[in-house]
Amino acid sequence: xxxxxxxxxxxxxxxxxxxxxxxxxxxxxxxxxxxxxxxxxxxxxxxxxxxxxxxxxxxxxxxxxxxxxxxxxxxxxxxxxxxxxxxxxxxxxxxxxxxxxxxxxxxxxxxxxxxxxxxxxxxxxxxxxxxxxxxxxxxxxxxxxxxxxxxxxxxxxxxxxxxxxxxxxxxxxxxxxxxxxxxxxxxxxxxxxxxxxxxxxxxxxxxxxxxxxxxxxxxxxxx
Numbered sequence: 131x132x133x134x135x136x137x138x139x140x141x142x143x144x145x146x147x148x149x150x151x152x153x154x155x156x157x158x159x160x161x162x163x164x165x166x167x168x169x170x171x172x173x174x175x176x177x178x179x180x181x182x183x184x185x186x187x188x189x190x191x192x193x194x195x196x197x198x199x200x201x202x203x204x205x206x207x208x209x210x211x212x213x214x215x216x217x218x219x220x221x222x223x224x225x226x227x228x229x230x231x232x233x234x235x236x237x238x239x240x241x242x243x244x245x246x247x248x249x250x251x252x253x254x255x256x257x258x259x260x261x262x263x264x265x266x267x268x269x270x271x272x273x274x275x276x277x278x279x280x281x282x283x284x285x286x287x288x289x290x291x292x293x294x295x296x297x298x299x300x301x302x303x304x305x306x307x308x309x310x311x312x313x314x315x316x317x318x319x320x321x322x323x324x325x326x327x328x329x330x331x332x333x334x335x336x337x338x339x340x341x342x343x344x345x346x347x348x349x350x351x352x353x
Contacts (some may be wrong), residue, residue: 167216168189192216195275195296201305206261208238208300210275211255219282222247224293227259230272237262248282261303271300308335 167190176350200207208227214220222244227238238259249255250294257275261267276297285336315322322328 132257164309166194190216192218192220192279193294195294196294197273197275197298197300199300199303200258201303203308204305206303206305207241208259208261208271208273210257210296211254212249212257212277212294212333214249214251217251219248219250220279221282222249222255224280225257226275227257228274228276230274231268233268234272235263235265236268249279269301271303273298273300308337309333310335 145190167188170187170189172185172187174185176183192215194215195213196211198209198211200209210227212222225240225242227240229236229238239262241258241260247255257277276293278291278293280291281331312331313328314329314331316326319326
């Protein structure tokens, strides 16, 4: 998304005062929007002028995406979180997750509603796919997430925008630990009741040995 900014000529660029004011205004604009931005400049040269006109363009990235791998027993899921960084509300539709390796033994089963969803300003929406495989899981999974979006207001829904895409790679998605929890009622009682002291039992079972590299990473991430 483009946010218009002031035009400056080559002569104005020589003036350090104007440059400082322009820089401060631009920084203030970024802070007010709180969005990731990409700055570009377009230089226009005219044959009847000795000066070049420099147009500064600031493109704001409306979304931020991140992924995570979830595991429940022998079932595995890929989760993609999409966060709206802008002040606008968007309508999301046609979400998809594809494996670029095109592995026939692996399926990504969507668990998301097929209807359109509205994502409000500063809101996050999660998309989940279940991994199903017939043989062994591949060593890595190259994923491409895509979702179509348009402004949620009726006046601006006619805009044609390219889908938002997010590429990521998932590795080492073997299960390291099996965690089981259970809450027991006090001795002599059958049920847990409000105000009574109950015991929580947590069982952690290691399913696979860690390599040296994985062990260092696991200790670092879990502190």
